[in-house]
Amino acid sequence: MxxxxxxxxxxxxxxxxxxxxxxxxxxxxxxxxxxxxxxxxxxxxxxxxxxxxxxxxxxxxxxxxxxxxxxxxxxxxxxxxxxxxxxxxxxxxxxxxxxxxxxxxxxxxxxxxxxxxxxxxxxxxxxxxxxxxxxxxxxxxxxxxxxxxxxxxxxxxxxxxxxxxxxxxxxxxxxxxxxxxxxxxxxxxxxxxxxxxxxxxxxxxxxxxxxxxxxxxxxxxxxxxxxxxxxxxxxxxxxxxxxxxxxxxxxxxxYDASDVVEYLKRVRFEERKPQEHLRDYPPSNNTMRMAEQVKDILPHVPIHVIISDVERTKSVDITVTNILEGVVTFVAEEQTMATDTDSKVKVATKVRTPVNLSFSRDPNRRHMTLQERKDEFIAVAKEKYITKHGL
Structure with missing residues (x-):
C-alpha cells in the first residue's frame, strides 16, 4: 500500500x-x-x-x-x-x-x-x-x-x-x-x-x-x-x-479527497508546531506572561501553540479568539483535575454547561456567542484558581 x-x-x-x-x-x-x-x-x-x-x-x-x-x-x-x-x-x-x-x-x-x-x-x-x-x-x-x-x-x-x-x-x-x-x-x-x-x-x-x-x-x-x-x-x-x-x-x-484534506491539515500543523531546539531565542517574559494568561483560560491548548500565536498577535484577546474560532489548529492536551494533597479541604466545583459551540450565521449572534464562551472560560479558570489555592 x-x-x-x-x-x-x-x-x-x-x-x-x-x-x-x-x-x-x-x-x-x-x-x-x-x-x-x-x-x-x-x-x-x-x-x-x-x-x-x-x-x-x-x-x-x-x-x-x-x-x-x-x-x-x-x-x-x-x-x-x-x-x-x-x-x-x-x-x-x-x-x-x-x-x-x-x-x-x-x-x-x-x-x-x-x-x-x-x-x-x-x-x-x-x-x-x-x-x-x-x-x-x-x-x-x-x-x-x-x-x-x-x-x-x-x-x-x-x-x-x-x-x-x-x-x-x-x-x-x-x-x-x-x-x-x-x-x-x-x-x-x-x-x-x-x-x-x-x-x-x-x-x-x-x-x-x-x-x-x-x-x-x-x-x-x-x-x-x-x-x-x-x-x-x-x-x-x-x-x-x-x-x-x-x-x-x-x-x-x-485515498479520497477527504484523506488528502486531512493530510494537508496534519502537515500544516506539524510545520507550525515550533521546535524548541531550533529556537534562536527563548520567548520574552512578556510573551510568557500573556501565554500563561491564555493557558489559564484555555487549559486544554498546548503551551507551545499559545506561545507561537502570542508572538504573532501580541495580544491575549486575539489569541483566545483565534483558538476559539479555529484559526489556530492544535491537538488538545488531556486535562487532569488537581487534588488537594493534604486532603484537609475538599471543594466541590459546579460543572458548567458550555455555551452553544456552533456559530450562528448572523454575525451579531456569532459575536455574542464567542464573547459568552470567552466569559465562560474565564469564569471556569477563576474557579479553578480559587479551588487550587483554597481562597
Whole structure:
C-alpha cells in the first residue's frame, strides 16, 4: 500500500543532489521563465486570431500551436492514437494543476475544469467550466460537445499526484452513460521536479513548468469503454481505474479527497508546531506572561501553540479568539483535575454547561456567542484558581 506522503509530494525536489544542480541552473531557468511569460501573451493573441480564421481541427493551425507550445516548454508523445474516439469523455490521471490546459491544447481536447472564466479567455484555454459536483447544465454542455465530435477531458482524481498510484475517482463522469476513453500520462523532465505539490496553486505549477527546459507528456491511449448492463456505476468506475492502474504500473489506493484534506491539515500543523531546539531565542517574559494568561483560560491548548500565536498577535484577546474560532489548529492536551494533597479541604466545583459551540450565521449572534464562551472560560479558570489555592 502506497503511503499518502509518497503519493502527494510536499516538495518539488526530494533529492539533495538534484537540489544543488537545480540551484546552479537558476539563472538560466529564471531567464527562460521570464521569456516564456512574455511569449504566453503572444500565444493568447495567436489563438484569438486563429479562432476568427479557422476551426481547431485545421492542420496548419495545429502545427503552429504545437511549435509555439514547444517553445513554451511543453510537448506531447501520444501512443496508440488509432484507439482514440472523438465522441468520448477522456479520463486521465492528474499530475499537476496546469496539465489540463497544456494537454487540451496539445491533443485538441476541451478540458472540463472548475475555472470561472468566460468569453475569449475560456475559448483560448480550450476549457469548459464544470463544478466539482456538476449540475444538469454542465452535463448537457458536455453532451453537446460530444455530439459534434469534440472530446472532453476530465480528471477523475480529486487532486494531482506524482503518478505513484491512483486516488479514488469521483463518481460523476461515470454516472451519465458516457463512452469513456481512458488515457494515462507520465511527465518527463530533465530535472526530477514534481509537477505539483500538496499545497501548490495553479500559477506556481505554471511557473515551474516555464522554469524547466522541457516537459514532455507521454500519453498512452487505452481502448474505449462503456458500462455493461449488469454493472453499476461504481463497478464501471473501478474497472476503468484498474485498467489505467495496470498501464501505469501503479496501484489503486483507497485515498479520497477527504484523506488528502486531512493530510494537508496534519502537515500544516506539524510545520507550525515550533521546535524548541531550533529556537534562536527563548520567548520574552512578556510573551510568557500573556501565554500563561491564555493557558489559564484555555487549559486544554498546548503551551507551545499559545506561545507561537502570542508572538504573532501580541495580544491575549486575539489569541483566545483565534483558538476559539479555529484559526489556530492544535491537538488538545488531556486535562487532569488537581487534588488537594493534604486532603484537609475538599471543594466541590459546579460543572458548567458550555455555551452553544456552533456559530450562528448572523454575525451579531456569532459575536455574542464567542464573547459568552470567552466569559465562560474565564469564569471556569477563576474557579479553578480559587479551588487550587483554597481562597
Amino acid at each position: 502506497v503511503e499518502l506522503a509518497n503519493l502527494v509530494p510536499k516538495q518539488r525536489i526530494e533529492s539533495t543532489l538534484w537540489s544543488i544542480l537545480v540551484f546552479c541552473y537558476i539563472p538560466l531557468g529564471v531567464l527562460l521563465m521570464l521569456i516564456r511569460i512574455f511569449l504566453t501573451l503572444n500565444y493568447f493573441c495567436m489563438q484569438v486570431v486563429f479562432n476568427c480564421l479557422c476551426t481547431r481541427q485545421n492542420k496548419v493551425r495545429r502545427i503552429f500551436e504545437k511549435i509555439f507550445l514547444f517553445i513554451l516548454g511543453v510537448a506531447v508523445n501520444e501512443r496508440n492514437e488509432k484507439s482514440f474516439d472523438n465522441s468520448s469523455v477522456v479520463v486521465l490521471n492528474h499530475l499537476s494543476r496546469v496539465d489540463g490546459y497544456f494537454i487540451a491544447a496539445l491533443c485538441n481536447l476541451t478540458a472540463a475544469v472548475n475555472l470561472r472564466v468566460t468569453g475569449t479567455l475560456i475559448s483560448v484555454l480550450r476549457c469548459l467550466h464544470v463544478d466539482d459536483a456538476p449540475n444538469n447544465s454542465d452535463i448537457n454542455s458536455i453532451k453537446e460537445l460530444l455530439q459534434v465530435k469534440k472530446p472532453v477531458l476530465v480528471f477523475p482524481e480529486p487532486c494531482p499526484t506524482n503518478g505513484a498510484g491512483l486516488l479514488k475517482f469521483r463518481d460523476w463522469p461515470f454516472n451519465h452513460e458516457f463512452q469513456i476513453q481512458p488515457m494515462v500520462v507520465r511527465m518527463k523532465r530533465p530535472f526530477p521536479i514534481s509537477g505539483s505539490t500538496l499545497d501548490s496553486v495553479w500559477w506556481s505549477d505554471l511557473l515551474w513548468s516555464f522554469f524547466c527546459p522541457l516537459t514532455i507528456y507521454d500519453i498512452t491511449i487505452l481502448p474505449t469503454m462503456r458500462k455493461n448492463k449488469d454493472e453499476n456505476s461504481n463497478e464501471f468506475k473501478e474497472r476503468i481505474r484498474k485498467s489505467m492502474s495496470s498501464m501505469l504500473d501503479a496501484p489503486c489506493t483507497n
